[in-house]
Amino acid sequence: MTPRPPAFELYGLCKRFGAKQAVDHVDLTVPSGSFYGLVGPNGAGKTTSLTMAVGLLRPDSGGARVFGADVWSDPLRAKSMIGVLPDGMAMPERLTGRELLTYLAQLRGLDRGQVGERVDDLLAGLGLDEAENTLIIEYSAGMRKKIGLAGALVHAPRLLVLDEPFEAVDPVSATVIKGILRTFTDGGGSVVISSHVMALVEQVCDHVGVIARGRVLASGTTEEVRGGHAGLEEAFVDLVGAPEPVKGFAWLA
Amino acid sequence: MVGVMVRMKLAILRNGSSTRRLVGGAVGLVLAVLTVLVSVLAPPESVVGLLATVLGVWLVCWVVGPSSGSGGDESLRPEYFALEPVPLRTLMAGLLASSFVGVTVPVTAVASLSLFTLAIRFGLLAALVALVAVPLTVVVIVLCSRVFTAMIGAAMRTRIGIEISAIQSAAVLAAGFSVFMVHQAVSQHTDVFAMLWNEGVSAPYSTVALALPSGWGVFAVRAAGEGSPLSALGALLGLLAFALVLLAVWGVLVRRRVSSPTTGSARGGRGVTHVLQRFLPSGPTGAVIARELRTWGKDPRRALELRVALWTGVLVCAMGLSVGMTFMIPLAGLIMVALAALMSLNVYALDGSALWQTLLSPGAERRDVRGRQITWLLVFVPISVLVTVGGIVFTGQDWAWPWVAAVLPALVGAGAGLSVLFAVLWPAPGPEPHRHGGSPLASGDPSGQFTVLFPLLLVCSAPPAALTGLGVFSGNQDIVWAAIAFGVVEGLLLGWGLGRVAYRRLETRGPELLGTLRWGWDATAGRSVEQTGQERSEGAVGEAGDEEEWALFTRLERNLDTLSSRSGAALAVLGLTFWLPLYQGTASLIGILAGADHPSWHLPLHLPGPFQLPAAVGMLLLGAVMVGAMLRILFRALPERPPGPGNDDGSESADPEPGRTGTAR
Numbered sequence: 001m002t003p004r005p006p007a008f009e010l011y012g013l014c015k016r017f018g019a020k021q022a023v024d025h026v027d028l029t030v031p032s033g034s035f036y037g038l039v040g041p042n043g044a045g046k047t048t049s050l051t052m053a054v055g056l057l058r059p060d061s062g063g064a065r066v067f068g069a070d071v072w073s074d075p076l077r078a079k080s081m082i083g084v085l086p087d088g089m090a091m092p093e094r095l096t097g098r099e100l101l102t103y104l105a106q107l108r109g110l111d112r113g114q115v116g117e118r119v120d121d122l123l124a125g126l127g128l129d130e131a132e133n134t135l136i137i138e139y140s141a142g143m144r145k146k147i148g149l150a151g152a153l154v155h156a157p158r159l160l161v162l163d164e165p166f167e168a169v170d171p172v173s174a175t176v177i178k179g180i181l182r183t184f185t186d187g188g189g190s191v192v193i194s195s196h197v198m199a200l201v202e203q204v205c206d207h208v209g210v211i212a213r214g215r216v217l218a219s220g221t222t223e224e225v226r227g228g229h230a231g232l233e234e235a236f237v238d239l240v241g242a243p244e245p246v247k248g249f250a251w252l253a
Numbered sequence: 254m255v256g257v258m259v260r261m262k263l264a265i266l267r268n269g270s271s272t273r274r275l276v277g278g279a280v281g282l283v284l285a286v287l288t289v290l291v292s293v294l295a296p297p298e299s300v301v302g303l304l305a306t307v308l309g310v311w312l313v314c315w316v317v318g319p320s321s322g323s324g325g326d327e328s329l330r331p332e333y334f335a336l337e338p339v340p341l342r343t344l345m346a347g348l349l350a351s352s353f354v355g356v357t358v359p360v361t362a363v364a365s366l367s368l369f370t371l372a373i374r375f376g377l378l379a380a381l382v383a384l385v386a387v388p389l390t391v392v393v394i395v396l397c398s399r400v401f402t403a404m405i406g407a408a409m410r411t412r413i414g415i416e417i418s419a420i421q422s423a424a425v426l427a428a429g430f431s432v433f434m435v436h437q438a439v440s441q442h443t444d445v446f447a448m449l450w451n452e453g454v455s456a457p458y459s460t461v462a463l464a465l466p467s468g469w470g471v472f473a474v475r476a477a478g479e480g481s482p483l484s485a486l487g488a489l490l491g492l493l494a495f496a497l498v499l500l501a502v503w504g505v506l507v508r509r510r511v512s513s514p515t516t517g518s519a520r521g522g523r524g525v526t527h528v529l530q531r532f533l534p535s536g537p538t539g540a541v542i543a544r545e546l547r548t549w550g551k552d553p554r555r556a557l558e559l560r561v562a563l564w565t566g567v568l569v570c571a572m573g574l575s576v577g578m579t580f581m582i583p584l585a586g587l588i589m590v591a592l593a594a595l596m597s598l599n600v601y602a603l604d605g606s607a608l609w610q611t612l613l614s615p616g617a618e619r620r621d622v623r624g625r626q627i628t629w630l631l632v633f634v635p636i637s638v639l640v641t642v643g644g645i646v647f648t649g650q651d652w653a654w655p656w657v658a659a660v661l662p663a664l665v666g667a668g669a670g671l672s673v674l675f676a677v678l679w680p681a682p683g684p685e686p687h688r689h690g691g692s693p694l695a696s697g698d699p700s701g702q703f704t705v706l707f708p709l710l711l712v713c714s715a716p717p718a719a720l721t722g723l724g725v726f727s728g729n730q731d732i733v734w735a736a737i738a739f740g741v742v743e744g745l746l747l748g749w750g751l752g753r754v755a756y757r758r759l760e761t762r763g764p765e766l767l768g769t770l771r772w773g774w775d776a777t778a779g780r781s782v783e784q785t786g787q788e789r790s791e792g793a794v795g796e797a798g799d800e801e802e803w804a805l806f807t808r809l810e811r812n813l814d815t816l817s818s819r820s821g822a823a824l825a826v827l828g829l830t831f832w833l834p835l836y837q838g839t840a841s842l843i844g845i846l847a848g849a850d851h852p853s854w855h856l857p858l859h860l861p862g863p864f865q866l867p868a869a870v871g872m873l874l875l876g877a878v879m880v881g882a883m884l885r886i887l888f889r890a891l892p893e894r895p896p897g898p899g900n901d902d903g904s905e906s907a908d909p910e911p912g913r914t915g916t917a918r
């Protein structure tokens with residue numbers, strides 16, 4: 001059987017900011033149809049790796065392939081297959097939620113009927129229909145995440161790359177989003193998320209990659225990474241190394 | 254607390270880029286020294302009026318500069334300290350003290366020293382008065398600027414506020430243009446500079462200049478020198494009282510900003526843009542146009558820029574009508590278009606990192622650039638044409654038709670092309686749109702871009718204007734038609750070609766632009782040169798076929814792409830100055846041929862007779878050489894292919910880079 005190309009493949013990614021090696025030879029493979037969780041401490045290089053892998057930041061070396069299409073040498077094909085939710089970037093802030101989704105759908109060349117149907121579905125599904133006439137700049141942090149997610153979904157990509165999609169999202173919306181993403185992977189789509197919430201990653205992801213200080217410490221299915229530990233959290237602390245326990249500050253007593 | 258805030262500002266300055274500050278400081282210092290020289294050298298009869306006027310210009314620049322540029326110095330914002338348990342008084346003292354750290358205030362202080370040098374000419378008592386007047390004047394100027402900027406910031410939360418601040422900026426710009434044109438008109442007959450220098454600013458204007466807060470110090474010095482110490486004291490007390498009033502007003506504004514720091518949105522915009530949108534195609538380019546139309550209507554910064562351009566044109570007309578100089582009216586549309594180009598040269602930076610959506614949609618770069626160009630045309634051009642055509646018809650100035658018909662299309666094309674090219678190549682990044690705090694005006698400072706783009710626009714409109722002139726003055730109708738055709742073709746070529754350069758650039762260096770918009774120039778400055786060195790060799794292979802077809806544009810693109818910082822600096826300096834010798838040479842030649850007897854500031858005419866002609870020709874040659882040098886930098890042919898690695902990952906060349914970034918800071 002000819003091996004199907006993996007949904008997403010990061011190879012040899014490196015990035016240096018000044019004297020700091022933020023990402024140091026990151027290799028990750030996201031099998032087609034998997035729900036992949038990327039975890040790591042703050043400043044580990046998750047955002048930097050994902051930004052480089054989707055083509056928004058030029059790597060010093062290495063690259064990424066989406067279903068075999070190289071993001072940097074065959075960008076048109078690669079980009080047509082991915083939907084991205086980056087962390088902390090601006091959007092056309094002076095559009096309303098509906099206008100933004102309509103804009104993104106039209107930019108991808110969808111026809112009028114498709115645009116209307118998908119925008120309605122997304123706004124209703126993510127609970128944004130009440131805010132559809134609010135400008136993005138007035139959205140709350142969680143609403144920004146949700147409208148960003150809707151924007152990543154609107155052109156029906158085959159691969160979703162989501163940087164901290166559950167951050168600041170309320171529990172009800174989080175359940176909705178999990179449901180949407182599960183249906184997406186059940187239908188053959190692939191998802192990469194980065195997150196700090198181990199319980200959530202353990203619950204939804206079937207594959208996990210652990211990054212710290214710009215390097216991949218472990219990657220594979222959730223069971224493989226968990227190994228002999230009771231849970232993913234213990235495995236993570238074991239891999240990354242627990243810091244000296246801080247009992248509290250004397251002056252704060 | 255005050256000390257802490259000053260140290261914070263110092264730390265921010267230390268971590269920022271120093272080139273800007275150096276260049277700005279040098280230019281400012283030269284102007285300040287010139288101001289002092291005026292106070293020392295001007296003839297006694299005229300010096301008071303002159304100095305008051307010059308200081309008035311300083312004041313106006315301080316007041317208008319921040320609000321029309323970038324929303325002022327926002328490195329320390331009041332809301333940073335909203336949670337500090339300090340009284341408002343301390344907070345304001347800290348803000349004020351920290352705004353004195355930097356280059357602008359010391360430069361202004363040097364300019365205010367002119368009060369002292371002026372006072373020395375008036376005697377001891379005047380000198381003593383000046384000792385008080387100098388610091389007071391500096392404080393008042395700085396406070397005026399702070400209060401005005403804060404008021405604009407507060408006003409920008411409402412639609413009417415946007416309108417009012419736009420009219421204010423436009424009034425200053427329109428006055429500038431009108432003064433320039435009136436000067437051009439009058440100086441055909443007399444030497445305005447010499448007249449001003451010797452006879453001073455004429456009565457009503459010098460009174461106005463003395464009445465401005467910046468003139469009160471001058472008034473006090475003169476009063477002290479002329480033996481009326483009471484008026485001097487009165488003026489000084491007036492300055493002090495005014496400073497206190499400004500402080501109080503500023504306090505109210507700061508408090509309001511600290512306690513309600515969210516940006517209000519400029520709502521509405523459902524009018525014209527909404528109607529226009531119905532007619533837009535539903536494809537990708539139509540989507541970009543719809544987005545842009547919305548943004549022009551709703552983003553307060555863009556709304557302000559839009560209105561400044563439009564109001565300036567309208568006000569130029571109004572001023573022309575009111576002083577009976579109707580020749581200015583047909584030109585109002587041209588001024589509108591030029592300002593429209595200036596005002597929209599930073600659109601990518603204003604949108605900040607929203608660029609990522611364009612970069613991630615296949616083929617969207619071209620549509621984004623073209624969409625922005627089309628929107629620019631839709632927003633600015635119809636109204637400019639209307640103003641100009643209406644003005645010509647209304648005032649019955651038929652002489653203007655050929656000029657406008659030839660120059661307007663060229664200018665429109667140049668504006669549509671150059672503004673978007675500047676936006677892609679040379680953005681002035683500011684705070685991210687979703688992150689700017691209490692000041693909806695906060696944005697990068699594009700004044701460097703202004704100073705380069707404006708002469709470029711003049712250069713672009715010069716050839717059709719010259720051709721028209723030739724046709725009109727020789728009475729040859731064919732040449733007039735040729736000039737119009739030339740203007741139209743030039744406009745089409747510039748709009749289309751420069752737009753093409755812009756989107757090709759966006760396609761190849763989009764991620765770098767995104768990095769610049771997110772993190773500022775410092776974060777990316779070190780690398781692009783380094784990396785493109787090898788991309789040049791790749792590009793040479795890949796684009797060999799293209800090179801034939803679009804040779805010039807491709808070269809321009811590639812050379813801009815691989816511009817080293819040294820050639821970049823050379824290009825900037827040449828771009829800023831090349832028109833000087835050309836202008837001097839041409840004006841002097843005309844002066845020599847027409848036998849003008851006012852050398853004005855045309856240097857060759859100050860030389861003894863036999864040297865004038867060679868000097869004028871020399872000037873022209875110098876200008877030509879400078880233009881040649883610029884063209885060489887921009888269009889130089891491909892250098893020999895470096896034997897370096899023809900690889901695809903670039904790890905080798907990235908190695909020396911950390912050191913490079915280090916030194917670039």
Ligand SMILES: Nc1ncnc2c1ncn2[C@@H]1O[C@H](COP(=O)(O)OP(=O)(O)OP(=O)(O)O)[C@@H](O)[C@H]1O
Pocket residue numbers: 017018020022040041042043044045046047048049772776
């Ligand atoms: N533009 C930049 N300039 C300099 N250093 C940067 C830049 N962006 C990121 N870094 C550095 O790179 C490292 C990795 O950052 P990154 O944002 O990728 O971390 P992360 O894993 O996403 O962290 P978090 O979990 O907090 O989001 C950090 O040490 C950060 O300081």
Ligand SMILES: [Mg+2]
Pocket residue numbers: 046047048087163
């Ligand atoms: Mg991150």
